Amino acid sequence: MSSIAIYRLPYQEHCTLVEQSAGEPAELLSCSELNGCEGFVVAPFEVSPQQPILLIRPDRVTRLPVGQLSGLPAALADQFAAQEQFSGAYYAAQQAKGNYAIDFANFHAQLQAGVFQKIVLARCVAHPRAEEVPPLALFQKACQLYPRMFICLVATPRSGVWLTATPEILLQGQGRQWHTIALAGTMKMQPSQLGLQDSEQGAAASWTVKDIREQRIVATYVTECLEQFTGDFREEATRTVRAANLIHLRSDFTFTLPDADHIGDLLLALHPTPAICGLPKRETFKFIVQNEHTPRRYYSGFMGMLSPKGDTDLFVSLRCMNITRNAYLLYAGGGLLTDSSAEQEWNETEAKLEVMRALIGG
Numbered sequence: 001m002s003s004i005a006i007y008r009l010p011y012q013e014h015c016t017l018v019e020q021s022a023g024e025p026a027e028l029l030s031c032s033e034l035n036g037c038e039g040f041v042v043a044p045f046e047v048s049p050q051q052p053i054l055l056i057r058p059d060r061v062t063r064l065p066v067g068q069l070s071g072l073p074a075a076l077a078d079q080f081a082a083q084e085q086f087s088g089a090y091y092a093a094q095q096a097k098g099n100y101a102i103d104f105a106n107f108h109a110q111l112q113a114g115v116f117q118k119i120v121l122a123r124c125v126a127h128p129r130a131e132e133v134p135p136l137a138l139f140q141k142a143c144q145l146y147p148r149m150f151i152c153l154v155a156t157p158r159s160g161v162w163l164t165a166t167p168e169i170l171l172q173g174q175g176r177q178w179h180t181i182a183l184a185g186t187m188k189m190q191p192s193q194l195g196l197q198d199s200e201q202g203a204a205a206s207w208t209v210k211d212i213r214e215q216r217i218v219a220t221y222v223t224e225c226l227e228q229f230t231g232d233f234r235e236e237a238t239r240t241v242r243a244a245n246l247i248h249l250r251s252d253f254t255f256t257l258p259d260a261d262h263i264g265d266l267l268l269a270l271h272p273t274p275a276i277c278g279l280p281k282r283e284t285f286k287f288i289v290q291n292e293h294t295p296r297r298y299y300s301g302f303m304g305m306l307s308p309k310g311d312t313d314l315f316v317s318l319r320c321m322n323i324t325r326n327a328y329l330l331y332a333g334g335g336l337l338t339d340s341s342a343e344q345e346w347n348e349t350e351a352k353l354e355v356m357r358a359l360i361g362g
Contacts, residue, residue: 004079005040007152021059027052034264045296066143080135082161086324104342119278122333124294150315164320167243170302171314176256182219185211185249188351215249225269232256244355260308276300299331319355
């Protein structure tokens, strides 16, 4: 398997193909090692020697209309073919609601005891891959269904094949001008909201106190991170945005940086944000790694192009799945606060899983 990635930015009609022509991607053990680097980044939730940050060298970068991907040479399309096998017994238990309830009770007890302000609980569901639908076809379908989202398909020998359709920007920009967001709070869209423009979604949504608190926690964290790197930043008013069948609360931050040579240090401060981890960051991260039944791997990490001298587009790897030869492994998670309930959080993860299920017909 060679290393290759293809992505489409929100609202664009073309995609970008990134190929490394020889060798394997660089393996990094800290976001700070990305300082001064260029290439396509595939970062996990937990960085380790067994699960490093991967940097695909951009030997060839090609811009293509999304509708013309079926015309790619077979040898190129085959680079996305899933090689790894899937052990069904390992993940089968994660499909049961009872097992999620056990994890929820464990995580929620820490909140009730005042140990954490917020913590994110994730789960994985396996769907048999009965039909040999090419991953590139799933990528095209995701581009059609989700114009507002960052769509990415990546394949490396170390990570395997992953497809994501995510609404969450981790870091975008070029030169001195940069952008990130705080995204939290999740609500499934009602039929009456489907025809509304994005600017009308806020008035139609009835956000709970829990959702508003969760989003404010993330926004405060982003502010504290940016203060370490710049005094010139601005937070825009919180708004409601749509992502597939869901709506979220979002705050945008624009800021300047003296130079782009230390982007890796900024990424180290930002990742993982409370939207995918919790607060306090170090303690919740350690608790998740030690107690969450399903290893997240490259789910809730980040992906995208890093180019200090060009355009950088990095997104958090949400609404994603790992494509193996005989199964699709779908991931979803949700932020827990003291007033969270197991039923409500389970339903939120089910709504998030629908994004990938719509692609595979599961």
